Amino acid sequence: MYSKYHPFFENFFFGLGADIINSENTNKRILNLGVKHCVDEACLPVKIYHGHVASIKDQCDFLVIPRIMQIHNYEYICPKFCGLPEMIMHSIPNIPPVTLEPLYMHSNKSLYKWCLSVGSMITENKRKIRDAFEHAITAQNSFRTGINNPNNKITVMLAGHPYILNDSYINMNIIKKLNDKGIGIITEEFAPSPLADSQVKKLIVKPFWTFCRNLYGAATAFYQESKINGIIYLSSFACGIDSVVVDLIRLNTGDFPMLVIKLDEHTGEAGVDTRLEAFIDMLERRMQKNIATFSSHSTVI
Ligand code: SF4
Missing domain, CATH: 3.40.50 (Rossmann fold)
Known part of the structure; x- marks a missing residue:
């Protein structure tokens, strides 16, 4: 989902003054880490997600694991997204604090709620969070994906x-x-x-x-x-x-x-x-x- 929404996340956290560390592109090592840490029954993307987290967890102060619930009104995302933070916390040892706030992206109001909660882990300055949020929305709106x-x-x-x-x-x-x-x-x-x-x-x-x-x-x-x-x-x-x-x-x-x-x-x-x-x-x-x-x-x- 990062490929679709990275302008929003990058601009938001840069706006708060945080350094962002991205995990490397998926490769054999990350796949093996994911298979090692994740439950067998999970789908391949969830296993690989575990691998990305395991590969980067020791380099950061906290992990942004968006618990994406909704992108559009009256529609939902796969249940595996809703439980992703818990899956990670219970499968991978010694991980830094994880974002737990549910992410509803179907309106700016609900999206801002997530930003306020997660942004408070970095700064207490609400004005700064608001500005970073608005900048992130503008960046995302001018971004198009697909082939x-x-x-x-x-x-x-x-x-x-x-x-x-x-x-x-x-x-x-x-x-x-x-x-x-x-x-x-x-x-x-x-x-x-x-x-x-x-x-x-x-x-x-x-x-x-x-x-x-x-x-x-x-x-x-x-x-x-x-x-x-x-x-x-x-x-x-x-x-x-x-x-x-x-x-x-x-x-x-x-x-x-x-x-x-x-x-x-x-x-x-x-x-x-x-x-x-x-x-x-x-x-x-x-x-x-x-x-x-x-x-x-x-x-x-
Ligand atoms: S929709 Fe859910 S089960 Fe299907 S690939 Fe994505 S995370 Fe896995």
Whole structure:
């Protein structure tokens, strides 16, 4: 989530006069630390989060572990985020003080409440906290994430949670691999909002997870508008939300090509490359033969 919201967090803490230490990019050492400290049942991103904390804990006075609860009104984030501070505190020994305040990001008022609580760990000057908060909001509002480089040949929607799509170690450099093969990529941030929202509203039961709404809405909107030739969904093994989203997309896009790559700490890069190449070959053949519909080409690895 830092890849999406780092302008806010960096500007806020810089504004308070704190030094910020970021953990290094995910690598084998961090993954191993995460696997060592985290419970087996957790998903890969949560394990890796443990690894990042373990790698940096001895260098700082306190750890910012945002307990993200809500990003939009009437929607929630995965429960694993709500319990992240407790998971960390009970799994990793000798950690410095941790931020515990729940983070509701759906309004400036609720976001400021978090800033006031966390900022008080650094300064008692409320004016300073207010100024840092306002500066952070401005920086975040002018920041845009996502990929939008479609091409005339083949374009795929790259779907998945931001902490998978934006971490080249977890996703095994898939963005570069697709770019090198001349495949265009578009992500959910660039979906036409009204159409994506209307797709979600058509569901009998509205999903209350933000990730689910965003990914399902975007995938079906791109499909409806014929903006993409296929969907590559990077999923985390043991992610409850992904298991629902993937099925929802399949149910509502018929036989549209979709490759689901499930990632965990045992996933081998060679296996992913093979499936990726087979999927792209299939898309190319489909383009050449101008086949309107395929059957049985949704693949899970
Ligand atoms: S949404 Fe899925 S991948 Fe993300 S933290 Fe929750 S279980 Fe893990």
